[in-house]
Amino acid sequence: MTDRRTDAERNEAAELAWETAGTRVDYACPGFDVRVDDVRFPDGTADEYHYVDEPPAVVILPFTSAGDVVVIDEWRQAVDRVNRGLPAGTVEPEDAAGSETAPARESGTTAGRDFETAAARELAEETGYAARGGFEHLITVEPTNGIANSVHHHFLAHDCEPTAERDLDHNESIDVDVVDYEDLLAAVVDGACRDGRTVTAVLQYELTRR
Structure with a gap:
């Protein structure tokens, strides 16, 4: 990817950068670790910095052929x-093998085949739906980069149809619903939908695809 920053912007970034002298896992649990880095600030002082360390994740905005959206209600x-939100989940090591499901549309340089595979798997596991029209990369964001290294890859899923039983994890309590897109957009705009991943996906779609 081309670096579009000016020389002044690159110099400023260098002046603001912290030096990492060491790193270690302070606490590990299923799903994520809490990592601590030994850092040195630009003024020469040093300290420890704790943050959540977790694998990348996918978020899916799944449209049916009628233009409705498949959503989940999860505790x-x-x-x-x-x-109320969208199907989402962590990219697993086996997702890197690729998928033979539906063709990708305009995936984008940040969305390798492994992310599409993860999106198809999470959509099927949480909702029982498959994207017959394929996946399209929507946006990649760092939702909480002050406290976590999380990276969320958002996808559109086209022409979704129910195809199989769900395969939920033991700690997932999820119901599936299909809603009118305009109703979901209204819930995002008026604050009734508070799920950050859903807000990001719906507003990005509204701003760039409609």
Whole structure:
């Protein structure tokens, strides 16, 4: 990817950069680690910096052939309520092998075949749907880069149809629904939908694809 920054911007970035002298896992649990880096700041002082270390994830905005959206209602323990959102999940090591499911459309340089494979798997596992029209890369974001190294790869899934039973993890409590896109957009705009991944995907789609 071409670096579009000016020389002044690159110099400023260099002046702001921290030096990492060492790194280690401070706490490990299923799904993510808490990592601590030994860092030196631009002024020469040093400290430790803790952050969540986790694999990349995919988020899917799945459209049916009628233009409706497949959504999930999932219990979220951290906020103590049911959350309406989009199917999403962690990219697994086996996802790098590629997929023979549906063709990709305009995937983009940040969305390798492994991410499409992960998107197809997560869509099937959480909803029982498959994207007969393929996947299209929407945007890649760092949603919480002050406290985590998370990278979320958002995809559109086209012409989704129910094809199989779901395959939920033991700690997933999920119901599936199909909603009108305009209703989902209204929920995002008025704040009824608070799921950050869903807000990002819907607004990006609205701004760049509609």
